[in-house]
Amino acid sequence: AETIQGVGGYIVPPPGYFQRAAEIIRSHGGLLIIDEVQTGFGRTGEKWFGIEHWGVEPDIMVMAKGIANGFPVGVTITTDEIAQAWTAKTISTYGGNPVSMAAADATLEVMVREDVPQRCAIRGEQLRSGLDELYSRHEWIGEVRGMGLMQALELVEDRRSKQPSPRRALALLEAAKEEGLLIGVGGLHGQVIRVGPSMLVTEQQVADALERLGRACARVDRLA
Known part of the structure; x- marks a missing residue:
């Protein structure tokens, strides 16, 4: 889920929405996956990620766009438990591209310095x-x-x-x-x-x- 719907029209969920959603998902053995492609890295104000406004920790989070100032970079992060459960080989043709990583590193340095x-x-x-x-x-x-x-x-x-x-x-x-x-x-x-x-x-x-x-x-x- 997006913390604020993007193409959907910048719809902001009400207080408590993600707390309740997480409870329902996890009660059925599911994982809370949060999409921070548009909302991540400070865009929503005061917090680095949109989900922080609701005080919920996702199981998996995906992000892009703001992380590299328009350079093609996408990221998926998970909890340690989920990461350790992945035992198969990970294959990504362009994953870890050094130019992309340099762009992301430089962008994050500016974002932190400027308190985005x-x-x-x-x-x-x-x-x-x-x-x-x-x-x-x-x-x-x-x-x-x-x-x-x-x-x-x-x-x-x-x-x-x-x-x-x-x-x-x-x-x-x-x-x-x-x-x-x-x-x-x-x-x-x-x-x-x-x-x-x-x-x-x-x-x-x-x-x-x-x-x-x-x-x-x-x-x-x-x-x-």
Whole structure:
């Protein structure tokens, strides 16, 4: 499971969710596998990994992306018990590639030095404040949600019906592009705008992005 759904629309589970999920899984002899590909290495703010916000230790955890700043690296880690239970040969054509390992090592060094989890928390608060302001001005923004530098706008036809509005999401995506801002779309119906900037984004860059997004939202207001 992802600790925050990525393509699903940056959906944040409620408090206690993973504690209960772990109990159910383990009561049936299963393993809790956590996907930190999008949420890992500080993006959710304050913690290095998303699952830490719920205080649950997974049995297996997979991660990628943030670990090497865009370089192709993927990682799987497990508990000692699971690792020791694997007695067969491990075969990976590109596993342990020295160039990839060097990229990951250098990236982690910068992340630790820059205290990326705290940076994501601070810049995430700035980003969230700006998105909340947009919510107050545009009735077709049904919800703002997320953690750290994983923030989303749920777009609706109107807040009363909460009907998903993929047409507005597409229009906002294109309007933002015209303003020089690249954002993402997700959600079951393609109705969610996903904002996930670099984890080393600066205060000025967030402010600039919010201005551009604000101008893009003004364009979408013209839709019927």
